[in-house]
Amino acid sequence: MGEAGAFVAELNDLQRLLDEFTKHGYTVYGPIVKGKSWVFSKVSSIRELDLNYTRTILPPKKLLHPVKNRIFDFKLNDGFEVFESCNVKNIVIFGIHPCDLRAIEKLDEFFSQHPEDVCYEARRKRTLIVGLTCNAVDEKCFCNSLGTGPEASTGFDILITQISDGFFLVEVGSSKGLDILKTLDLAEAKPEHFEAKRKHIEHLKSSFTKTADFEGLATLAKDKLDHKIWVETAERCLSCGNCSMVCPVCYCFDLYDSLDLTLKEGVRIMELDSCQLLEYAEVALGGNFRKERSQRLRHWLLCKFGAAGGSTYTSCIGCGRCIVYCPANIDLTEIAHVLKGG
Amino acid sequence: MKLKIGVFKFTSCSGCQIELLRINENLPGLLNLMDFQNWTMASSNVQQGPYDIAIVEGGISTPEGIEEIKTIRRNSKLLIAIGDCAVFGGIPSIRNWMKQREAEDLVYPKPEHLKSMKVSSIDEYVKVDVYLKGCPPHLDDMLEALKAAILNIRPRLRQHPVCIECKFYENECLLTTYKQACMGPVTAAGCGAICPNVGRTCEGCYGPMSNPNVKSMVERLREIGLTDEDIMRKFRKYAGTSEYYREVARL
Numbered sequence: 193m194g195e196a197g198a199f200v201a202e203l204n205d206l207q208r209l210l211d212e213f214t215k216h217g218y219t220v221y222g223p224i225v226k227g228k229s230w231v232f233s234k235v236s237s238i239r240e241l242d243l244n245y246t247r248t249i250l251p252p253k254k255l256l257h258p259v260k261n262r263i264f265d266f267k268l269n270d271g272f273e274v275f276e277s278c279n280v281k282n283i284v285i286f287g288i289h290p291c292d293l294r295a296i297e298k299l300d301e302f303f304s305q306h307p308e309d310v311c312y313e314a315r316r317k318r319t320l321i322v323g324l325t326c327n328a329v330d331e332k333c334f335c336n337s338l339g340t341g342p343e344a345s346t347g348f349d350i351l352i353t354q355i356s357d358g359f360f361l362v363e364v365g366s367s368k369g370l371d372i373l374k375t376l377d378l379a380e381a382k383p384e385h386f387e388a389k390r391k392h393i394e395h396l397k398s399s400f401t402k403t404a405d406f407e408g409l410a411t412l413a414k415d416k417l418d419h420k421i422w423v424e425t426a427e428r429c430l431s432c433g434n435c436s437m438v439c440p441v442c443y444c445f446d447l448y449d450s451l452d453l454t455l456k457e458g459v460r461i462m463e464l465d466s467c468q469l470l471e472y473a474e475v476a477l478g479g480n481f482r483k484e485r486s487q488r489l490r491h492w493l494l495c496k497f498g499a500a501g502g503s504t505y506t507s508c509i510g511c512g513r514c515i516v517y518c519p520a521n522i523d524l525t526e527i528a529h530v531l532k533g534g
Numbered sequence: 535m536k537l538k539i540g541v542f543k544f545t546s547c548s549g550c551q552i553e554l555l556r557i558n559e560n561l562p563g564l565l566n567l568m569d570f571q572n573w574t575m576a577s578s579n580v581q582q583g584p585y586d587i588a589i590v591e592g593g594i595s596t597p598e599g600i601e602e603i604k605t606i607r608r609n610s611k612l613l614i615a616i617g618d619c620a621v622f623g624g625i626p627s628i629r630n631w632m633k634q635r636e637a638e639d640l641v642y643p644k645p646e647h648l649k650s651m652k653v654s655s656i657d658e659y660v661k662v663d664v665y666l667k668g669c670p671p672h673l674d675d676m677l678e679a680l681k682a683a684i685l686n687i688r689p690r691l692r693q694h695p696v697c698i699e700c701k702f703y704e705n706e707c708l709l710t711t712y713k714q715a716c717m718g719p720v721t722a723a724g725c726g727a728i729c730p731n732v733g734r735t736c737e738g739c740y741g742p743m744s745n746p747n748v749k750s751m752v753e754r755l756r757e758i759g760l761t762d763e764d765i766m767r768k769f770r771k772y773a774g775t776s777e778y779y780r781e782v783a784r785l
């Protein structure tokens with residue numbers, strides 16, 4: 193990172209950075225306060241952003257893999273005509289924390305496999321990512337245990353770290369990021385600034401209260417499909433799907449067609465789905481692979497622990513969202529602990 | 535050939551039909567496909583069946599109602615129940631939990647003239663082909679059911695909870711963040727999370743989702759301080775007689 197270039201900036205420089213993005217035709221999204229929570233939202237001024245945010249309700253995936261996405265329009269005449277309609281524009285996602293950066297890398301890996309998701313790829317190509325080192329961690333964060341934070345080394349075009357009040361280290365992660373930063377004429381970062389960042393990261397690392405040990409769980413959990421923890425926890429689970437909706441790596445979706453009243457034209461919709469829901473594993477004639485709540489809860493957790501199909505990509509990055517938003521206080525780190533014989 | 539439609543009402547508030555009247559801009563398209571032959575709320579020009587589709591609002595609460603709904607069923611190829619009253623008995627079924635004569639005395643000065651029974655869903659008496667939950671069901675779901683009927687396919691009526699739609703809109707969670715008694719985790723979606731969207735708890739008006747964990751929901755509501763009486767009322771409100779809520783509603 194240091195080699196690619198690094199600068200120092202004050203708050204008004206970050207405002208200039210936002211202005212530069214706008215000048216280049218980007219719409220900027222960043223974390224803003226919503227009641228007692230935070231959401232990524234369109235912003236034009238650095239003052240709208242809360243650079244001290246903890247975690248947003250929905251992760252940045254909402255901008256790359258939208259909850260509801262019209263992927264094409266179709267017409268049924270003699271044959272079947274398709275008009276691609278993924279709606280793509282230039283955006284900047286400003287202020288993504290290290291764990292969420294890692295999640296985007298996982299989404300990238302997944303959606304670029306054959307057959308690629310062309311809408312995702314188009315969107316991703318036109319997205320600039322500005323990472324933000326966390327200012328603090330809370331009692332639900334556990335990225336430190338998984339090695340997905342609190343320090344980011346990849347997955348951003350620019351990375352910002354507040355090293356003292358109103359003073360930031362700005363690191364370059366890509367040539368696109370460098371091109372934009374060059375126009376700002378910022379002072380180059382000096383060793384003392386990197387040292388300040390290192391101290392900050394050390395401080396963060398020592399302030400985690402939540403730990404998780406997922407090592408080897410992928411195989412271990414598969415051997416424990418009959419463990420009583422699944423059924424016991426499912427007694428509390430509401431199958432509400434909140435956990436996977438808010439998970440930055442859960443990408444599973446439903447596809448359906450919606451016809452207009454001519455019955456000759458319509459749209460195909462890609463909509464975020466959740467394996468915690470009964471309908472998710474439903475097939476024709478009323479068959480269902482995971483009728484039991486405990487099977488669905490187990491499936492979701494296995495995936496997060498790295499065991500279910502595709503889970504190389506979907507597994508957990510330790511953001512804590514599913515724990516915060518579970519109405520039944522189900523905490524995957526506690527389940528991991530029990531499975532490991534704790 | 536256009537489909538012949540009849541729209542009928544039993545014990546209900548007519549709100550579902552009002553929602554159906556909202557078709558407005560969809561009307562020209564819809565009228566190309568179907569002919570509303572009997573819809574007294576919309577037209578005094580009434581033709582007797584048989585119908586391709588009967589759309590039925592309201593629960594059954596009189597002896598005459600039983601005969602009428604059976605006749606409608608005999609006269610229709612497909613029967614769509616619209617709204618909680620038709621699907622579960624709905625709000626009027628709150629009175630099922632008290633003695634019939636007490637309910638009558640509460641409302642009517644001269645109840646001796648009444649010929650009323652406990653309220654039930656229409657599938658207590660006849661086979662229902664499509665259930666549209668909601669108080670009222672969203673117009674989009676009604677259109678989905680009608681389009682599917684024409685194409686002879688299964689309508690897409692997902693029965694997942696309101697929480698899913700609530701997350702689509704990225705609302706703050708009223709239950710976990712604000713400890714408010716939101717019924718979203720057990721309630722079927724379809725409304726578009728309209729109450730949480732404006733910061734109000736889900737009242738449960740779509741009735742139970744596909745497989746609600748009622749027991750756990752009761753625990754969650756107790757945790758945030760609701761009494762068992764409060765909880766019982768919440769489950770009685772729209773779908774107290776449903777298979778899933780019956781036990782708690784009786785509490």
Ligand code: SF4
Pocket residue numbers: 435438439440441442496507508509510511512513514515524
């Ligand atoms: S499983 Fe939970 S803690 Fe892990 S990344 Fe997903 S939401 Fe975050």
Ligand code: SF4
Pocket residue numbers: 428429430431432433434435436468514517518519520521522
């Ligand atoms: S958020 Fe909690 S209650 Fe809801 S499906 Fe996930 S684990 Fe179950």
Ligand code: SF4
Pocket residue numbers: 434519696697698700701705706707708709710716717718719730735736
């Ligand atoms: S506000 Fe209600 S509907 Fe929305 S997520 Fe929370 S519990 Fe579910």
